[in-house]
Amino acid sequence: MTIDLSSHSVRSIREGLLSKDFSAAELADAAFARIEAVDGDVHAFNATSKELAGAAAARIDAMVAAGETLPPLAGVPTAFKDNMNLVGTKTTCSSKILENYESVYDCTAVRLMLDAGAVPVGKCNMDEFAFGSSTENSAYGPTHNPWDLERVPGGSSGGSAAAVAAGEAVLSLGSDTGGSIRQPGALTGTVAMKPTYGRVSRYGVVAFASSLDQIGPFSKTVEECAETMNVICAHDVMDATSVSRPAEDFTAKLRDGVKGLRVGVVRDLLDLEGCDPKVRERVLESVESLEALGAEVGEVNLPSTQYGLPAYYIIGPAEASSNLARFDGIRYGHRAQDPTDVLDLYMRSRAEGFGPESIRRIMLGTYALSAGYYDAYYGQAQKVRTLIIRDFERAFADFDVLVTPTSPTTAFKIGEKAADPVSMYLSDVYTIPVNLAGIPAVSVPCGTVDGLPVGLQLMGTHFSESTLLRAAHAVEAASGFVPVPPMVAAL
Numbered sequence: 001m002t003i004d005l006s007s008h009s010v011r012s013i014r015e016g017l018l019s020k021d022f023s024a025a026e027l028a029d030a031a032f033a034r035i036e037a038v039d040g041d042v043h044a045f046n047a048t049s050k051e052l053a054g055a056a057a058a059r060i061d062a063m064v065a066a067g068e069t070l071p072p073l074a075g076v077p078t079a080f081k082d083n084m085n086l087v088g089t090k091t092t093c094s095s096k097i098l099e100n101y102e103s104v105y106d107c108t109a110v111r112l113m114l115d116a117g118a119v120p121v122g123k124c125n126m127d128e129f130a131f132g133s134s135t136e137n138s139a140y141g142p143t144h145n146p147w148d149l150e151r152v153p154g155g156s157s158g159g160s161a162a163a164v165a166a167g168e169a170v171l172s173l174g175s176d177t178g179g180s181i182r183q184p185g186a187l188t189g190t191v192a193m194k195p196t197y198g199r200v201s202r203y204g205v206v207a208f209a210s211s212l213d214q215i216g217p218f219s220k221t222v223e224e225c226a227e228t229m230n231v232i233c234a235h236d237v238m239d240a241t242s243v244s245r246p247a248e249d250f251t252a253k254l255r256d257g258v259k260g261l262r263v264g265v266v267r268d269l270l271d272l273e274g275c276d277p278k279v280r281e282r283v284l285e286s287v288e289s290l291e292a293l294g295a296e297v298g299e300v301n302l303p304s305t306q307y308g309l310p311a312y313y314i315i316g317p318a319e320a321s322s323n324l325a326r327f328d329g330i331r332y333g334h335r336a337q338d339p340t341d342v343l344d345l346y347m348r349s350r351a352e353g354f355g356p357e358s359i360r361r362i363m364l365g366t367y368a369l370s371a372g373y374y375d376a377y378y379g380q381a382q383k384v385r386t387l388i389i390r391d392f393e394r395a396f397a398d399f400d401v402l403v404t405p406t407s408p409t410t411a412f413k414i415g416e417k418a419a420d421p422v423s424m425y426l427s428d429v430y431t432i433p434v435n436l437a438g439i440p441a442v443s444v445p446c447g448t449v450d451g452l453p454v455g456l457q458l459m460g461t462h463f464s465e466s467t468l469l470r471a472a473h474a475v476e477a478a479s480g481f482v483p484v485p486p487m488v489a490a491l
């Protein structure tokens, strides 16, 4: 039997396993067959993990045979961004410097997924160390958008997004420091959530900017996003910033509707120059549909968020330059041959191992933190961060949910922005303020422009994921838009 993963959900997999329509092993085979068929073109994966998948699927099949209660993600083929450690796989961060780095322990979020029955199909391509918005900064070549192979899937979690969009996995995890889950979600027509800072343990994800990084899911539907959130949101003693809160069922209120929900359209962000008017149109149509369903819609401004991008490009690189210091050819990573002395070893190992964007970030960050510049750059950026937090606090006094596009444009062409880092940085103008404030946000497909998907970003105050998912579910239902890339429909 051939199983088409792109037509399956967490729920349909569970039902199929229970009614013995297929086994978890057959589902895993279907994932690898799809990867075999399309990944030469898409390049969502850096590596597959057939052995791990076989063992995980066999465990689920044994549970089915024994009539045991199945865990929530039983048999679901799942992909992980290649900055998440999983024993039995390499964790390369799509960098040459970690080309041969074998995971020595499991990332907590990955472990939680596997304990919930997910079947790990492989590790996904990304921008090197998560620096980028297009997955072009991978040392292993770009990922292609399943909607149009000449276009980028967004980034930095572009591989994780493309894997779900192309039906190579049913779920995936990515990481989001300034938009790296939500922006690729928007560009590939997938549902993509960045949880509140601290909701999901960061233990075992290779750190980019520790005060901003957060792991989150990609899925085809809002319901599956909620189901994944149920699994990965848990307190972890291995991450000092992990919050301890009672477990929440994010699916419980999904269908409660949006009657009375106060939805604020962020006017100044929507009016930004550089936002494609057709993207704006799709977003406003979705807002109208929320209003038609009983939401109370108004407008709000977030004046300080215009400084989010420059503040992020100080804080992000500053933290990255410090986090990446460990990749020196001695403690971790590629080691240059025949060094003349230890300084030569450091310098050449790093110069040979890091790609251009990583070097740019390390230099930006080191400069911003250096004596004499610290107050002028890092100190100022932290003040801007506080102003942005206050903007959001004011807005959330009046609104439950704030709306912007996720990305100012649909997927751009591979190579289009590669030569101009600043134009690439602008892709994240809507997503970055969310990380600076530590709040949750979700990107939900809300339609297309010229055949390419558009994402709507819903933002809420800390720990309001349940409300965001409820609103996202209403958008999904109202748009009637089933995002299936033409290459998947043609298979």
Ligand code: GLN
Pocket: 130, 131, 132, 133, 155, 156, 175, 176, 177, 178, 179, 180, 181, 208, 316, 428
């Ligand atoms: N695109 C942003 C950057 O390049 C965000 C990346 C991310 O969230 N990891 O830094």
